[in-house]
Amino acid sequence: MKKFKTDLHIHSCLSPCGDLDMSPRRIVEKCRERGLDIIALCDHNSAENVEPAIRVGEALGIRVLPGMEINSKEEVHTLAIFGQTNQAFAMQDIVYGSLTGVNRPEFFGEQVRANEFDEVEGFNDRLLIGAVDLGLEEIVREIHRLGGLCIASHVDRPSYSLISQLGFVPPGVYLDAVEVSDPRWAGSEGRGILETLGLPVVTSSDAHFLKDIGRRVSVFFMETATVEELRLALLGKSGRSVEM
Numbered sequence: 001m002k003k004f005k006t007d008l009h010i011h012s013c014l015s016p017c018g019d020l021d022m023s024p025r026r027i028v029e030k031c032r033e034r035g036l037d038i039i040a041l042c043d044h045n046s047a048e049n050v051e052p053a054i055r056v057g058e059a060l061g062i063r064v065l066p067g068m069e070i071n072s073k074e075e076v077h078t079l080a081i082f083g084q085t086n087q088a089f090a091m092q093d094i095v096y097g098s099l100t101g102v103n104r105p106e107f108f109g110e111q112v113r114a115n116e117f118d119e120v121e122g123f124n125d126r127l128l129i130g131a132v133d134l135g136l137e138e139i140v141r142e143i144h145r146l147g148g149l150c151i152a153s154h155v156d157r158p159s160y161s162l163i164s165q166l167g168f169v170p171p172g173v174y175l176d177a178v179e180v181s182d183p184r185w186a187g188s189e190g191r192g193i194l195e196t197l198g199l200p201v202v203t204s205s206d207a208h209f210l211k212d213i214g215r216r217v218s219v220f221f222m223e224t225a226t227v228e229e230l231r232l233a234l235l236g237k238s239g240r241s242v243e244m
């Protein structure tokens with residue numbers, strides 16, 4: 001099996017809380033500097049910066065997976081990670097159809113659409129930081145219908161997480177994994193909670209600033225850099241595996 005250093009949770013300047021230096025090009029350049037092989041670009045409720053990041057990734061030899069971090073009706077953050085942009089854009093259509101409100105840049109921050117040449121293409125004026133009018137169960141079902149992976153974000157944090165908002169995995173919600181921000185939590189006070197959840201555990205950076213990219217990585221042992229292989233590794237099937 002090959003070894004893939006992976007950070008599946010990175011925000012760009014499209015996220016209102018993402019630093020304006022987080023352009024698709026600079027993100028991928030930083031990933032190369034940090035020796036990452038696979039990343040997922042997961043902006044809040046939007047995938048509008050994934051295409052330029054994928055193009056830069058192709059030039060620099062980094063597999064960029066299109067994704068987004070969806071904020072459910074219950075205010076649970078969940079990563080939706082896809083192999084193809086058309087899948088991510090189909091999910092974005094569903095999210096946009098259930099997202100109301102207009103961004104207030106002076107309050108929440110700018111939401112910049114950029115191209116692969118580090119130029120501003122425009123601004124997204126939706127309230128991307130908001131919650132969509134879809135429950136977690138429906139979101140997870142749609143992600144899977146489109147062929148994606150769903151990973152509950154930062155379950156060890158006191159807000160916007162599966163544990164903080166719900167405290168358990170509701171019946172009918174089939175997550176592929178949970179993400180912890182701090183792997184030490186998984187081995188200490190979080191151990192019992194994670195055992196109860198019974199799901200694969202990964203860690204990632206949730207970077208909003210260039211300096212944070214790759215500060216947490218999960219290492220996947222698998223054959224190729226695809227979502228199908230990631231799924232097998234999370235399940236521990238066919239000789240694939242993942243470790244933090």
Ligand SMILES: [Zn+2]
Nearest residue numbers: 069077153160
């Ligand atoms: Zn989050």
Ligand SMILES: [Zn+2]
Nearest residue numbers: 009011069206
């Ligand atoms: Zn995030």
